[in-house]
Amino acid sequence: QVQLVESGGGLVQAGGSLRLSCAASVLTLSSYAMGWFRQAPGKEREFVAAISWGVGKTYYADSVKGRFTISRDNAKSTVYLQMNSLKPEDTAVYYCAADPYGLGNNAVHSYDYWGQGTQVNVSS
Numbered sequence: 437q438v439q440l441v442e443s444g445g446g447l448v449q450a451g452g453s454l455r456l457s458c459a460a461s462v463l464t465l466s467s468y469a470m471g472w473f474r475q476a477p478g479k480e481r482e483f484v485a486a487i488s489w490g491v492g493k494t495y496y497a498d499s500v501k502g503r504f505t506i507s508r509d510n511a512k513s514t515v516y517l518q519m520n521s522l523k524p525e526d527t528a529v530y531y532c533a534a535d536p537y538g539l540g541n542n543a544v545h546s547y548d549y550w551g552q553g554t555q556v557n558v559s560s
Contacts, residue, residue: 438462438549440532445554448522452558456517458532458551465508466490469538470515471547472506474528474556481531485517486540495540500526522558529553 439461448454462468471486485506486495494506505518515532533547541547 438468438534440534440549440551442530442532442551442554445530445556447557447559450522450524450558450560452522453518453520454522454556456519456530456532456554456556458515458517460513460515460532460534462513462534465510465513465515466492467537469535469540469547470506470508471533471535471540471542472515472517473531473533473544474526475531475553476528479528481544483542483544484530486538486542487515488540489535489537493540495542497542519556522556524558524560527556527558529555 441459444456472484475481503521508515531553532551534549535547
């Protein structure tokens with residue numbers, strides 16, 4: 437069983453930055469595709485970014501491309517989401533997810549393990 441714990445959420449003004457972290461209870465983080473998803477009130481959970489297992493190819497939703505960056509530190513078993521130029525529409529609960537030997541799929545159902553989420557609020 438893989439446990440994922442997100443941190444780093446909070447309140448920020450539009451145009452500001454936050455870095456989310458996801459600590460994974462795994463020995464070999466590079467064996468997992470890791471994804472970030474978000475869910476705003478009344479909306480479905482949506483894909484934000486992912487990094488594939490192995491070489492770590494990255495993928496982004498069009499809405500965050502150029503503003504968000506996903507990365508991982510295998511030694512710390514931690515995945516990060518650097519969020520810059522934040523907009524009010526980025527307000528949501530952000531979830532980290534893991535997919536063993538995954539390719540970085542953007543589908544919610546592709547991921548086997550999920551964290552509890554961290555709230556991000558962006559004020560205008």
